[in-house]
Amino acid sequence: MTKKVVRPRIQDREERKPKYFHNLVKKVEQRKWEQEIVYERKLVKERSKEDHLYADKDKFVTSAYKKKLAEQAKWMEGERLPQLREEKDDVTRKRDLSDFYLNLGKNGCIWGE
Known part of the structure; x- marks a missing residue:
């Protein structure tokens, strides 16, 4: 058992x-x-x-170093996009409540329902 x-x-x-x-x-x-x-x-x-x-x-750069720099640039670009979205949606920089009401409409919270 x-x-x-x-x-x-x-x-x-x-x-x-x-x-x-x-x-x-x-x-x-x-x-x-x-x-x-x-x-x-x-x-x-x-x-x-x-x-x-x-x-x-003369300055010489190896292909491996060039590849590494390309990967770093790609990674930096991938990290930059979410930061830009975050800065765009930052609530502390908004002057009015229009985005707040727009977001309420997107989430399905409509007054009176």
């Missing part, structure tokens, strides 16, 4: 997946990208201080 009760619990534990783990993985990836971008900006500032020493030399 106890084997029948214990076995489904074990199977239930095997089938479960972490609820919030994928969110943590996304945040780790986001922070990694942000840290890389900050590091690259720091390097650019340091290089700009020494540019006058190497002004007459």
Whole structure:
């Protein structure tokens, strides 16, 4: 009798997946990208201080670095769009209540019903 009760619990534990783990993985990836971008900006500032020493030399960029820069630009664009939407919908910057009433209409909250 106890084997029948214990076995489904074990199977239930095997089938479960972490609820919030994928969110943590996304945040780790986001922070990694942000840290890389900050590091690259720091390097650019340091290089700009020494540019006058190497002004007459040719600059070479590897294809891997170009690919990395393209990925960073793509990631930055993907992060910029939600920020623009958020800034557009920011309630503290609104002057009147027209957007409030418009949002009420979209959500189906109509006065008198």
